[in-house]
Amino acid sequence: MQENEGHAFLEHGSAEKECRRGSQGVAIALSLDARRAWERAGSQRPTSGPRILTTRLVAVDPAKRPLTISLVSACAPDSGQPGDEKEARADNLQRCIQARGSATLVVGTDAKASIEVRNSHDARGTAGYRVCGQHGTERQNVAGHRLRTFLGANGLCAATASFRKIARGGHASAYGTWHHFRTGESYQLGHFFVKRI
Numbered sequence: 001m002q003e004n005e006g007h008a009f010l011e012h013g014s015a016e017k018e019c020r021r022g023s024q025g026v027a028i029a030l031s032l033d034a035r036r037a038w039e040r041a042g043s044q045r046p047t048s049g050p051r052i053l054t055t056r057l058v059a060v061d062p063a064k065r066p067l068t069i070s071l072v073s074a075c076a077p078d079s080g081q082p083g084d085e086k087e088a089r090a091d092n093l094q095r096c097i098q099a100r101g102s103a104t105l106v107v108g109t110d111a112k113a114s115i116e117v118r119n120s121h122d123a124r125g126t127a128g129y130r131v132c133g134q135h136g137t138e139r140q141n142v143a144g145h146r147l148r149t150f151l152g153a154n155g156l157c158a159a160t161a162s163f164r165k166i167a168r169g170g171h172a173s174a175y176g177t178w179h180h181f182r183t184g185e186s187y188q189l190g191h192f193f194v195k196r197i
Contacts, residue, residue, distance in 0.1 A: 111143070
């Protein structure tokens with residue numbers, strides 16, 4: 001753990017840089033209040049493989065009751081990685097979801113997957129309908145299709161697709177988390193997932 005002016009920075013990844021861009025690392029940054037909630041929960045930092053870091057926070061809800069939050073930071077292998085590495089990451093993420101118990105789950109991930117928005121092909125009441133909201137980019141790739149299936153099977157939804165955002169600062173898309181360096185097109189590959197209510 002690193003800290004700066006009381007804020008905590010939990011990180012996990014390979015000790016050595018594995019490529020010119022980095023070491024497959026993930027992190028969770030905690031504000032002062034979040035750090036106190038993390039300490040109340042026992043300052044845990046469990047990991048699940050090289051690409052997933054989890055922790056728990058014990059906050060207090062408006063009715064002054066304890067609220068346990070399970071935070072997960074995950075990074076998917078890119079499309080050029082072997083299938084077994086992608087499957088291992090999915091299995092590890094599945095274990096994290098199952099281990100949350102009754103805690104409120106929040107997953108922040110560089111999923112490297114475009115899951116699209118809810119569309120006319122998603123029948124009301126189906127897993128696909130409940131996974132995505134009506135806001136975001138209207139693009140889905142193969143990884144996004146797999147991810148939507150995973151989310152539906154686990155009762156999760158994309159919080160990032162549930163709220164309307166406005167593009168700012170000259171960006172073409174309010175939802176883009178990655179921009180293609182040649183075409184300049186925006187892709188929504190980073191997401192936040194929560195349990196469906």
